[in-house]
Amino acid sequence: MLNLKDVANYCGISKDSARKLCLTNQLKHIRIGRLYKITKENLINFLENNQ
DSSP states (O other): OBOHHHHHHHHTOOHHHHHHHHHTTSSOOEEETTEEEBOHHHHHHHHHHTO
């Protein structure tokens, strides 16, 4: 499971941009309270579909 900081670092974007991808449901995630958790599989699928 990755957090927003991990996703941002991997994709070369800001943490806020990663959060916006989750909020607009472009990136599948699980939300636990204020935390966003993204599986590696969901991140890979997102990157493959948006290239």
